Amino acid sequence: MPAPPEGNPDVDLHLIPGAVASIGEQDAIDAAIGSAPAARHLLLPALHAAQARVGWISPGALNHICTRLLVPPAEGFGVASFYAMFATKRRAPRTVHVCDDIACRIKGAEGLCRSLEQKFGAPGQDANGLNGAATWVRSPCLGLCEQAPAALVQRAGESRGDEAMAHVTLEDVVGAVETGDVRAAQQTIAPQTAEPRDSGLRLLRRVGKADPSSLDDYRAHGGYVALRKALALGPEGVLREVNDSKLLGRGGAAFPTGRKWEGVARNPARPHYLVCNADESEPGTFKDRVIMEEDPFALVEAMTIAGYATGCEQGYLYIRGEYPKATARLQHAITQTRARGWLGDNIMGEGVRFDIELRRGAGAYICGEETSLFNSLEGLRGEPRNKPPFPVNVGLFGKPTVVNNVETFANVLDVLAYGGPAFAASGTPGSAGTKLFCVSGCVTRPGLYEAPFGITLRDVIALAGGVADGRALKAVLLGGAAGVFVTPEELDMPLTFEGTRAANATLGSGVIMLFDDRVDLGDILIRIAAFFRDESCGQCVPCRIGTIRQEEALHRLVAARTKGAAAGARDVGLINDLALVMRDASICGLGQTAASAVQSALQKFPVLSPEAR
Amino acid sequence: MEAVPLNFVRAVDLKIDGKDVRVPEGTTLLQACKSVGIDTPTLCYLENLTPVNVCRVCVVEVENSRVLVPACSRVAEPGMVVQTDSERVRHSRKLVFELLGSSVDLSTAEPTFLADLERYAAEPDRFDTGDAHGHGAKATVKQPVKIDNDLYVRDYSKCVLCYKCVEACGTDAQNTFAIAVAGRGFNASIATEFDTPLPDSACVYCGNCIGVCPTGALMFKSEHDMREAGTWDESKQTVTDTICPYCGVGCTLQLHVQDNSIVRVTSPHDHDVTEGHLCIKGRFGWQFVQNR
Amino acid sequence: MFGAGGGTSAYREIEETDLIVLWGSNARETHPIFFHHLLKGKQDGARMFAIDPRRTSSVAWADVWMGLEVGSDVALANTIGREIIAAGLCNTAFVERATTGFEEYKAAVEIYTLEHGEKLTGVKAEDIRDLAHSYARADRAQICWTLGITEHHNAVDNVFAIINLSLLTGHVGRWGSGLVPLRGQNNVQGGGDMGAIPNKFVGGQDVEDPVLRAMFEKEYAGTIPDKKGWHLSQMFEAMEHGELKTVFVLGENPMQSEADAKRTRRLLEGLEHLVVQDIFLTKTAEVAHVVLPAAASWCESEGTVTSSERRVQRVRKALEPPGQAKDDIDILTALAKRLGRDWGAPTAADVWEEVRRLSPWHGGMSYGRLEQLNGLQWPCPTDDHPGSPTLHTRLWDEPVSGSRAPFQVVHHSPPVDLLSEEFPLRLTTGRRLESFNTGVMTGGYTSPLRHGERIELSPEDAERLHITAGEVVRIVSRRGSVEAQVKIDPGLRPGLTFMTLHFPDEVETNILTIDAVDPKSGTAEFKAAAVRVEKIVPVQAREPVGAGAAGGKP
Structure with missing residues (x-):
């Protein structure tokens, strides 16, 4: 496999005086980095290892990481402090993240959090009575909205690692904080996939049917038919089918997948990279999680087809850090497939080279933006890049890059299985x-x-x-x-x-x-505004300051509701002005859409009238 | 045989504010605007640094583009139709200035920056509307000045997060990487690792961060002390170009002198020896001539 | 170089070169802004070799570090040269067209096989081979050096050895290929260019050339000795022999800056008449019979200085000089008048016009052009000449215009101060980023980076001697001893120690250094003394004194 470019090994490092990593931290970091040459792109895995060992990124751990990877400590700190799942001040090794985002809110998450605060004290502080062993924090959407309210246990220094909880009660969460035990583990099955199942299911047809841990069972349910077909068609043939299918990207931008693939395939610069964007973090979204948990081999197969068609030998699967179950199942699937020789240097004996590296995000919504994701993979802060240039020309490590969402990849299997034109015939013309x-x-x-x-x-x-x-x-x-x-x-x-x-x-x-009719939309809007304020990377002014001003104005508006809509007229003006500058002048989609839901609600609903509460 | 120019550069034709403009391929919209005398406000842009296009005050409207584009880094393309003074452009620039003004202390910002605030009729105070119960009171970046060495101070209450200091400390000049952007969102800030004081950090006190700071967030200790004492008076200052008295590289120093004392040292950004950058000796090592 | 005392390349060129050899230079700390240009070259893909006994912060940026034995530079260069020839990588067309003496050179370096070179230099044969091949094959390559090359008893030989490599490969006289000596002070280059060296008039013109001398005699209406004068170390020898009794020192502090400080003090104090013109009452001025307080040339008076890339730039007056301090020109004209010559009251601009009239290098450099163009690089003979970023492009003319560049046969000659059982450690000296020379100037500002004088020891030596960081030790050479605090530097190989000359008032490092002088340049071998390090016991009892000895300036 072509090794990703090494970081700049030439730097006169200055370390934090007197900070030395514990043996445990050193071992964990060394294991994550392996014997690879100093390379910046291993920064996130190394930080994960340190965090998982002791529950925070200590100065000693940062020194060790920076020495191994030749990253200046200030930059290493800049990256570590960017991600919500990393603590850069000492934090208890066990941290329970309690989702208080919109879906969980409707299911009582706010009350849950207040009770936790009463019992354990303020979020982030050592929980009362547990001798610094645990804490709890509020979390943005954990992608378990269909099982709300949800929580996630981060367990540093324990072999059982991180685990998500669903349909939690106060007792469940209290138990998790006190002991780390999970009593309400998340489930996966989608309603339609329970028997009797809808015969029209395509993307979900194996969910709940095929054993997600068995490559053989995957094959028994139609797996690896598409890749065989792709190898028979050749790269050009695959591109033709995908073009004919009129498949549009499912990540939100609806860009024609065929055109994207062709752009990379035809690009003379080498190497090409393939990236699967599995950083599903949009509040309310959990579709990719279901595919990854229940049909992980499908994603591996689809990525292999894409790599084959576009001349990529290295794929990266960037999954959000809050998905421990999907991460484990995907890692298992990748390992199994590699062992079978269907990832690696000679796939299916056809001389095709392709492999996948799984990378965990660490709690940053912005990393779902493709260029932020590249920066994150490269070991930089997950700040979006200005476009153009677009990823097909200048993507990961500055090379032509195919980046698709999980659901988009999942569709590729059907495109190959049924043929592009047949796929195009389903759905609507557009x-x-x-x-x-x-x-x-x-x-x-x-x-x-x-x-x-x-x-x-x-x-x-x-x-x-x-x-x-x-x-x-x-x-x-x-x-x-x-x-x-x-x-x-x-x-x-x-x-x-x-x-x-x-x-x-x-x-x-x-x-x-x-x-x-019982939900207070004002409360929902404030939570949405807080989400964007919290997740803004801070790079550009319209988003960095605009999101916090929007949140402040909404707080004022909602507080002033009793006085009638007129009382908030001035703040409505501010909110509208902010919406315009964020949409027009922000660098990336986060800022550009940070006012979208709020604007639509203010326009369509009497959110501000006293009766709206 | 006819001579073929080796550096053949294509011309690009575009329209800016209704005017036909022809520029060499690779020209940014900012340079194209400048070539026809259109004055575009900038904040995070500097000739000697890689454009980071984070401040967004230079945005312009390009036909068929869904959003506004940053002039500092967007390269001119054939047939582009650019508006630099449309309603949308004016609104965005004004709001960006207002947002900065509402959260940052701009009292020592570059005069051009303050002039731009006026030019776009920015009213930063209109975000100052916390209600009687404190709901939605305005957040700012106000914090104590960091004074941890004798050469320069850091007042992040004045930081607009333009990234220039990080670039100057990093690959664009000094390659020391003592500072980086840390944290996220409104809490993002320029910091050393774990916010350790400068003397424990990698800082080598080249002061190139001060040289590029547009707001006075990074300031010579000498200037800071004079401002505190109320003796700083730029109207009484002269600026004289000379050459550094130390090593043989020959860096141009601009000596800012008040009352026959050097109070600050800069270097011109357009000089191809220094590109505005100095080392600790050139930047701070002048005290010996005034230990009189 | 080749008759013109200046580096061949503009700083910009290193940004566009393919191979960088940094030889005996810690430019990261001593020439930081040049290093910015170097790093741009690196960012653009240039490969970098660093040749330095110490693993300095400059070396940290190199792709290959060649940690040679102090003083084995000629051996290293000759080994590289031999390997280039042996591997058939010599630029034959260039050698034949533009150089002389190749056959003699080839014969002379024959003994410097890779194996022999490794033995002499301590650098692995494969690394030497790598550098030889990379340098010869590079499209463009630059060798940069500083005092690591020139502060040796065979300084000029070191420079010749390096020049030979550029001639072998044609890495000179083209944009991006050249030889870059980085000057240690802001006007070392200009001082020489202006004729403040014993063998040259202004503009590098030879004093022993009768035609030139006649021109200057006419200009100055007087007689000029037909033999070149003494250089610095010859002056000290002349003092020793009683031939030199009166000395006029301008802007130098030899009492603290010269090697073998005890001898220097004895000779200066023994003078019949010592005049010092300086902006400070330096240690030298303290023993002078007459002190002439001068204005600081870079900020209290007008004039020019010339940088390492031969760029002449204006210095300007920004401050009024204190007290009775006067402009150098005013002091010198007043002195001339006392000596019977009335030069009137020339301004810096007037003096510069004389330079332009007499020096073809500077003829085209009016003050107006210097100001407008951010300085000009010599040669710049006429008002319409753009200046010369790259020197010796003539070597690429077909046929070569002017004289061809000669190879110079030079041989390895180890440091004079031999290591022995009694003095087993090699002491080398250098600068640190925040300080400068004897600290007279940098002592004026407070730097968080300054920690006073410290002897740097390798971890191995420190352990062997049972010495810990921060401890005060005695350092002894054949000439004397000093005491200093210890810093452990993992960048030092066992056997190597490092000190600076920055804090002579606290630790007079030059007590230790040897005044073995290069006969051609007059530079002393500051880079190589033999010392031993002694533990002082008990450490605690010494604390009150030790703190003084170890502490920097407040």
């Missing part, structure tokens, strides 16, 4: 294929639903059993925190790229979150 919808909130059967493009919002909600508890629907958040709110009057909107665009909405990451 949106080929099926789409995964993450349905959560005030709904009877929350979960992941697959349906052909063109289904209406109303029908998806019906699939999920409608509004829970027989309540009236107040609003639906479509597309995620970066999406828009729609009203009950807009439910006949066809869920296609073109249909949502026409309605000034977006499919985004496929989030459909329901709010019934």
